[in-house]
Amino acid sequence: MLSILFLDELILLILSLFHITLLINKSIIVKLKINNCDSSVEHSESHFVDIPEGSNKYTFIHFLSPALVKTSSGLTEVEAGACLMYTPQNPQFYRGAGERWSNDYLTFSGSSSEKIAHTGGFSMNEVFYPYRTHFISSLFEKIKTETLRRELHWECIATLALEEFILKLSRYAKDDLSSFSSDHSNVLREVRAEVHERMVEHWAIEEMARLANLSSSRFAALFKNEFGVSPTEDLIRERIERAKTLLSNVRVSVKEISSNCGFESVHYFHRAFKKRVGVTPRHYHKMKNPTAQSRLRGEFTLDELSQDSDFSGIIQIKNGEVFFHGDSDGWAEFLGWSASELINKPFFNFVDPQDLLIGREALGQITQRQNLRDITIRLSKKDGGHRIVEFSAISKGNTWFWFARKLPDDFPVHSRS
Numbered sequence: 001m002l003s004i005l006f007l008d009e010l011i012l013l014i015l016s017l018f019h020i021t022l023l024i025n026k027s028i029i030v031k032l033k034i035n036n037c038d039s040s041v042e043h044s045e046s047h048f049v050d051i052p053e054g055s056n057k058y059t060f061i062h063f064l065s066p067a068l069v070k071t072s073s074g075l076t077e078v079e080a081g082a083c084l085m086y087t088p089q090n091p092q093f094y095r096g097a098g099e100r101w102s103n104d105y106l107t108f109s110g111s112s113s114e115k116i117a118h119t120g121g122f123s124m125n126e127v128f129y130p131y132r133t134h135f136i137s138s139l140f141e142k143i144k145t146e147t148l149r150r151e152l153h154w155e156c157i158a159t160l161a162l163e164e165f166i167l168k169l170s171r172y173a174k175d176d177l178s179s180f181s182s183d184h185s186n187v188l189r190e191v192r193a194e195v196h197e198r199m200v201e202h203w204a205i206e207e208m209a210r211l212a213n214l215s216s217s218r219f220a221a222l223f224k225n226e227f228g229v230s231p232t233e234d235l236i237r238e239r240i241e242r243a244k245t246l247l248s249n250v251r252v253s254v255k256e257i258s259s260n261c262g263f264e265s266v267h268y269f270h271r272a273f274k275k276r277v278g279v280t281p282r283h284y285h286k287m288k289n290p291t292a293q294s295r296l297r298g299e300f301t302l303d304e305l306s307q308d309s310d311f312s313g314i315i316q317i318k319n320g321e322v323f324f325h326g327d328s329d330g331w332a333e334f335l336g337w338s339a340s341e342l343i344n345k346p347f348f349n350f351v352d353p354q355d356l357l358i359g360r361e362a363l364g365q366i367t368q369r370q371n372l373r374d375i376t377i378r379l380s381k382k383d384g385g386h387r388i389v390e391f392s393a394i395s396k397g398n399t400w401f402w403f404a405r406k407l408p409d410d411f412p413v414h415s416r417s
Contacts, residue, residue, distance in 0.1 A: 031112035034158055037144045039104040039137040048095030058117045059086040062104040062136050066097040066232060071126055079205050079230050081217025082127050090125045104140050116163060120170035129221035130172035139165045187212050188226050196238050199262040205231055240276050247285040254281055283405060315393060315400035321346040322363050324402055336382040352378035352386045366393050376413050388413060
């Protein structure tokens, strides 16, 4: 009899504790709101997030594919597995680095949000790589399901899942990467050498990680700790170095170099090369071979010229005179003339006196409707100096387009007399 009474009292005590727990959780929930939560959200190449003034919520992003992220450190390329927690009012910018990209995300707010967010102890508004991320999607799906169904105690369950997410993220983000063994270091170096040797192949982080027998996020974190750069950026830099070697040769093709170095397209090769070297592949080739008769040639198309030029626009021919329109601000700043002066005066007025013959021949070809390619010429600045450009012109139907690429001020120009 006593045992039965004791059991009843125990049950009542358990129920009372459960009720108290619910009340405590509800008090937390009143101060916490999960605004949005989803997993494996896919985006098109053109989709991006740009919130200069930030939002009034904590925003967590887990990138499932390579992306570009802007933080206080600048624009950074991140790998799949990268994580980022934005605090309220912090600027947000991120987008995919490929044709399609995807991510998990979570936003939450309320007076308790700061306390919960900082429970993890990881850096805010900076990219970090937890060595395990498998739990994120499953917990986000749980939170999403609870907030959609709104069944009994759904707020408590969603809040507990959020707290579990923060604590697990903290656990896996705080792993001491400097403590991994020398064996691990040797494996990373072997994988890196293998990838560099086979750079013409398409490499995803997952494939590199598989060679090291590691998860993608763990591999990316260890690799960056070992070499100071992400696996993808390391591979791009190695490809650029090989391209620079090939571009130092006299007879080369930009399309062939792009393919031999493992770039997916000529367009991407141009963009990657100029971003890291500061000049286009053709410009780099000409710097290395200033007197070579054989020039680096790509296809003579609007697309190829636009990728490889610093200035461009449309040509207007009036009464036998040639006028250049387009890129007015950049072109004007480059030459020191006003935009209106450049538009309203014939282009020949801006040709340096040393290169008048070159200018006449070039403009003569245009007025005779002959395409013009890679003419090196000096143009007069308003202050009396000059700028050197490589100039091209091409027609498309009845419209003429001009393109100019900046050359160093000491670049050799062979004047004609």
